[in-house]
Amino acid sequence: MNTLLAVRELQVHLADRTLVDGASLTVGTAESVGLVGESGSGKSLSIKAAMRLLPRGLKASGEIVFDGENVLSMARKELARYRASDVALIHQDPRAHINPSRTIGQFVTEGVVDTGQMPAAEAWDAACALMRDVGIGDAERRMHQYPHQLSGGLLQRVMIVAALLPGPRLIFADEPTTALDVTVQSEVMAILLEQIRERDRSLLFVTHDLDLAAAVTDRLAVMYAGTIVETGRSEDLCARPLHPYTAGLLRSRPSATRVRRLQAIPGRPVPAYEAGPGCPFSARCAFAEDRCQTERPPRRELEGREVACHRAEELAGSLRERVS
Secondary structure (H helix, E strand, C coil): CCEEEEEEEEEEEECCEEEEEEEEEEEECCCEEEEECCCCCCHHHHHHHHCCCCCCCEEEEEEEEECCEEHHHCCHHHHHHHHHHHEEEECCCHHHCCCCCCCHHHHHHHHHHHCCCCCHHHHHHHHHHHHHHCCCCCHHHHHCCCHHHCCHHHHHHHHHHHHHCCCCCEEEEECCCCCCCHHHHHHHHHHHHHHHHHCCCEEEEEECCHHHHHHHCCEEEEEECCEEEEEEEHHHHHHCCCCHHHHHHHHCCCCCCCCCCCCCCCCCCCCHHHCCCCCCCHHHCCCCCHHHHHCCCCCEEECCEEECCCCHHHHHHHHHHHHC
8 A cells, every 4th residue: 555644753842842742653545544542642733733734833843744745845835735635624623614604605615716626616516516425415505504504413514525625635534523412423424434435535533532433444543642652453453452551542431232340541641741751651551660661662563563662562462351
């Protein structure tokens, strides 16, 4: 599989604080990758860095390479083309990202029309067709409506239409179902995945819901304190975690097949700027030893995956038993 997006040793800083600390991951052509972790781990900042959309005052370093081009060194014209046609972003709260004074049709089509990708009439027809594809009935009428006239589920489908219309090769989905109830979440994710697979697009899906990510992605990357601690095929990672943090996330989820007491990860999530010189998870890890406090574990290959844990080999069996 060809690599479409490669993030290598990404650092994001705010003044003297490190918010993302050496994160590395890849997304292949027509591949879906889930980026999971607790709130504050740096997931959303990582995808904003990948689009060069970081808030003012934040600086990114490292490498972000899209199809051979370094995003961090793109000139303004190249960056505009990259954002307009190569990548798209689906936000978690559609009402916060749709202008309430403009119609749905204006919101969906203005990007491709203003950048010259489609004439207005063609963009309108293409948007209506996409709206029907994602399950929005009476598309022509909906295009003339305003955001307040649509439910949250319909608005999130509109966001999917806006993301797909330019034909991007990679879609960033930043917790796109968080603001929806559970039944609508399932519908929206099913629609998004169907549309992406039909069009052979790539997806980087950001979420704190490990079960959901495992169900809809090919690979998972687990993020803690601004760095990636484990990556691998979704089914392998859930069946046999190699990092204690991954095992902790799996153990703290409710089971669909049996009743059991949830086991929360002790302590609180640590932001990257509070992490010490050792493993950032060591203060919450039941398996930590002296070197975990002082020596940062390198990412290394194990069982066809990448993991950053000093004791990964010896703990693999114990971690599997804990989540089974």
